[in-house]
Amino acid sequence: MTMTNVAPRGDTVLRSVLHLADLAPHAGGYQWRLTDGAAHLHLDTPDSPPTVLLGVGAVLHHLRVALAASGWGALVRRGTMPSDPTHVASIHAVRQQPTPEQVAMAAAISIRTSDDADYSEAAVPWTVLRRLSSQAASEGAELHLVVDHETRVRMLRRSKSLRNAGVLAVIATNDVLAAGAAFSAVLLMGTVWGLLGCRLPMRPQLARAVVGPDLTPQVLLRLGYPRT
Missing domain, CATH: 3.40.109.10 (NADH Oxidase)
Incomplete structure (x- = not known):
């Protein structure tokens, strides 16, 4: 069998990291649609409350970090469409070398915890x-x-x-x-x-x-x- 060095399609890479994007702190109220080689982020309703929009912003950032650690950058175009007021952003994957910081932050996605328990008195430098x-x-x-x-x-x-x-x-x-x-x-x-x-x-x-x-x-x- 002959092995070929074929780079994956951008939409294939996007599909592989959407589960990491969804680990961001969010209140739901959004959905992904993969079409035309891009990931399109939509709200469930055009009049979503600020708590939903806040979570959507976190999801978009998680996606960018996850893509970067996979060797891809994110070309993000924000904004609604006249034909679809629920549209928030379109994301295309573009080849980009990740920084060590991006790799570390991507690793943090899966281990991050949100806990309002007792914190240590140790000062944060x-x-x-x-x-x-x-x-x-x-x-x-x-x-x-x-x-x-x-x-x-x-x-x-x-x-x-x-x-x-x-x-x-x-x-x-x-x-x-x-x-x-x-x-x-x-x-x-x-x-x-x-x-x-x-x-x-x-x-x-x-x-x-x-x-x-x-x-x-x-x-x-x-x-x-x-x-x-």
Whole structure:
């Protein structure tokens, strides 16, 4: 038998990584359609709530990371179509060499856990927090740390945790899909650095006081090391 070095089709590669994209934190309300060599992401309804759009942004980011680790880049075209207001984005796979960071983040997809249990009191180093902030910025969002103690306590009142441990941060941007992508990026990079991460219920008034008047708070995120 003669072996040939035939590169897989882009749609074949997309199909192989969609299950990894679906491991992103999301509230459902979307579906994939594979046509014309591309993956098309659709909402179930054109008037989907922000929680669904946030999850869709995270799913798109997971897909990009999974493709990168497979040696492919993602050409993403966002936007609805006049004939289909449920259409969110079209993704084509293009050949691209992954970075070590992308490979590490892709490996984190399958091992990431979301747990609002007791976190360790061990401090998260500023070097790690800066890396997480950089990930959010690369997706068009800002990561704002909650440093005021009283604000932290009030934000944690809806948490299951019995201890005031870990880091609280607010992801802020005026683009909800970008917020979802930033959420995904921060969670995956946090996992690479050994952190747990979970989304907490957000009180908008408190969150706006943290991020300021120019951006919309989208996600309240808790990060920290697991208690051993």
